[in-house]
Amino acid sequence: MALVHSELCVGCGKCVPYCPMGAISLSGGVASIDQDECVECGLCTENAICPKKALYAPESFPWPRVLRSEFSNPHCPHRTGVTGRGTEEMKTNDVTGRYRFGKLGFAVELGRPGTGARFRDMEKVTMALAKIPGVHFEEKNPVYALIEDPHSGKMRDDVLDEKVLSGIVEIMIDEAQLPDVLQALKQVEPTLDTVCSVDLISRVQADGSIPALDVVRKLGYYVSPNCKTNLGFGHL
Structure with missing residues (x-):
């Protein structure tokens, strides 16, 4: 410390x-x-x-204190090998093509400078999402490494009180599950002792439309679309 x-x-x-x-x-x-x-x-x-x-x-830091540094200090390598708070697919879908048409990626970001987040709050999110049939947690995500039971979303008891600047929970779902996921997050949000935001990752249709955005808007949520184009310079 x-x-x-x-x-x-x-x-x-x-x-x-x-x-x-x-x-x-x-x-x-x-x-x-x-x-x-x-x-x-x-x-x-x-x-x-x-x-x-x-x-x-x-x-060096003892366990589980070391998690604070791994999640909060960009100069500290994470034991999962991931160099950021989330995986490459958080930024571009061209790395593995994980998010195919009909699939959606979700990233629930908890904590920010000035607020931080404890893994206890992240567990509330993972357990709420795990109840939805077919939800798949991204196994390369740093938070996933602390989940003891992926079926229930339960995290290790010895890490729950550790506090970090922020953490990201990543999942993949079928498009039809979008309302269920948003409803689950809406129900758990009032119980969180931190701030959170939700990222929705989707492929763009050939005509430039993103059907998932219409669903989100109809459910009454504010959406701020962003797009990233990978020019492929890394694939020589």
Whole structure:
């Protein structure tokens, strides 16, 4: 965990505004870090913020504390081998062609800087989605690695209280299941102690239309369409 050399700290307060979780404060004239709120993002210890070098981090973190760094610090490699919060298909469908016509991808993003998210809230989402027949969790997703039972969506008990900047739950469904998934998320959302957003991944029809968007709008949800075109420069 991020720590303070109290004998070096002069209480200048320069580190306080840099913490995205507001975990750093001044107490008794020296910096103090709320370890429960700290997500080990490394921002305070890796960017020479402190003029006296009073902030430091241990060489390694114990389990399950290490998850905070893996999910929050972009310089920390994740044990799944995924270099981001989600898989390649979160950004482009051209990597594996996973989302075929008739299939939809969902990404439920929990947490943001200033709020964060605990795996306990992510478990609420995975358990709600697991109740829908045919829902397939993306196995290469970092959150999936912590799911103990994919059939129920239950996560490991020892990780539930760990807090990270954000996490993403990825699933794939048939287009016909879209209303069921949105309804499940609508029901679980009030129980979450964090913010969340939903990404819908779909192929575009030959005429440029996206039928799933019409379904979402008819159900009363606001949609902000985005599109990414892969030019294929990586396929030489």
